[in-house]
Amino acid sequence: MEVPDIIKKDVEKKGGLEGIINLLAVEDKIIQKSKIHHALSDPLRMKILNLLIIQPLCVCLIKEAIDMPDSKLSYHLSVLKECGLIEGKRRRNWIIYHATKLGKEYKV
Amino acid sequence: MEVPDIIKKDVEKKGGLEGIINLLAVEDKIIQKSKIHHALSDPLRMKILNLLIIQPLCVCLIKEAIDMPDSKLSYHLSVLKECGLIEGKRRRNWIIYHATKLGKEYKV
DNA sequence: TTGTGGTTTCAAAATAAATTGAAATAGGTA
DNA sequence: TACCTATTTCAATTTATTTTGAAACCACAA
DSSP: OOOOHHHHHHHHHTTHHHHHHHTSOOHHHHHHHHHHHHHTSSHHHHHHHHHHHHOOEEHHHHHHHSOOOHHHHHHHHHHHHHTTSEEEEEETTEEEEEEOHHHHTTOO | OOOOHHHHHHHHHTTHHHHHHHTSOOHHHHHHHHHHHHHTSSHHHHHHHHHHHHOOEEHHHHHHHSOOOHHHHHHHHHHHHHTTSEEEEEETTEEEEEEOHHHHTTOO
């Protein structure tokens, strides 16, 4: 296979394609990152996370902020929780969610 | 609706739920961000972007790096391109892709 | 206990995204 | 012109995610 001359030298300097591939982060790290991106790939979840960065809230207040059925909200909370962007603490009858340290890195 | 006492005061300090919602970024910005996250939500695309951050490459070299059919690769390139993470420049017979300034912010 | 408000879980249906292979395009060459 | 290589596009299929509404769960109070 031919390689365009304009990149040929640079690729060779980096040890060819193999050398370039070796410079990539390990697969696990890439997969982990893409999971976080997936959790944030929905505007609703982005909004929820950012609300919780501003202020920890019980589910009922989140629900009031972004109008949607309980089960839908619960689903999106679970996606955010699954990859460690938010956490929930039970407080009497409520569960109060807050953004984690990781989650706070994704403030918009 | 009742609000848990533990957050009640903090919420009020911030102007109630309404005040908190006003602190959110505007909808368009949130949507734009979530599109970027969506583009990065697939490990393949994460890998492609990171290859291109290391070194601009023609499609045929990317294809050699991460073995997959042309049309599949082309699809993923288009997703990354659509939201401005990468750009392609024609050079004779080839198209050479590179990470944009925006794209480079997402290096793993 | 029974009831109630707050929240999650579940399975089914709806929607969106990814994969495939074939056909099309575009630039360059014989 | 006809042809070749690199790449994209398209439509059909497969797979994954989201939405829904009903049922379950859980902590607390009457």
